[in-house]
Amino acid sequence: MGTKRIPQATTKRLPLYYRFLRNYADAGVQRISSSELSEAMKIDAATIRRDFSHFGALGRKGYGYDVDSLLQFFRETLDQDEETNVALIGVGSLGNAFLKYNFQKIHNTKIVVAFDPKAPYDGEERNHIPIYPPDRLEEKILELGIEMVILTVPKRVAQELTDRLAQTGVKGILNFTPERLAVPDTIRIQSIDLSGELQTLIYLIKNDVKDSQMN
Template structure:
């Protein structure tokens, strides 16, 4: 887990990208890699990579580059990859069902262990290996299964009420796929994923390039 609060958010977001590529290199038997090679692979300029790595001290050697296995293991520990994190999915609609099919297990540290929904036709079933519980069981199951993180894919008008319940259940982080902007205690981290906003931003940049 990232414990150094002085690491910029942009750097923290790039760490999983670096880690995934280092795993690929390690599985391929590569022993060392330069910042230039990393740059070409992950599409982040080498100066940014060196700056990102500098927040963690001397990770490489001048003239040698980075030891792939050592760097991979370092980031695995930094990203808490050696600890299984149980995740709850709240809202098993179209998006929620798609997320259940997503192979979170490829990270080796993330497992969606429970899902919750208000639809009685869904509750009591197992979807893609994940049991779906009634909303009335949410607080109890989160406590029993020691779930730390929740993914929220419910209609916006219900989001805040559910967040209040999640906080009461002890949830520490929420990945919010709803358009609602949620409030929670400072001890609970909320990350918003606004697909419409991201798409509109992409369209804006696309049209800006076409106009050049």
């Protein structure tokens, strides 16, 4: 993406664009307009054109967008041709779900190692993925060259583990704990508070009901 700063909202939509474009390419569609993408994705056409404009001239006026060219652009932008190895820390209910989901290898991302306090020192396999105790965290992350981690651990140990990860060269953490983690500038962090998202959804639904009762 070069040195140009891309808005965070645009960045979050990039994987969504890639997924829809891949579906169109698989269906044999050769070109598509922003209005057609808008209708399929339920995103305003002006937003799509603005998002794409951050990356230069991706389409032609009166023609729209070449699906294969656009797909290749987003594949390169999102590094889809390069497999990303991920470590999972915490193999509870949510962690187990990730281990099972891993087989799909969506977006060239693959969990190659996991860590859990109940695992034996020499490791054990689950869904063909080795699981080790946290004592071997630094050793295995360095050995496997892991740069991205999914964190699904209890809140009380989240920051301690994050501090340890910061010493290993990890570049990104997907945080599923409610803890607001402090990280150095060398690490990108995305936090997903499932309970918070659920509360927001409940609030929006209740306000939709209130609005409909007032109208």
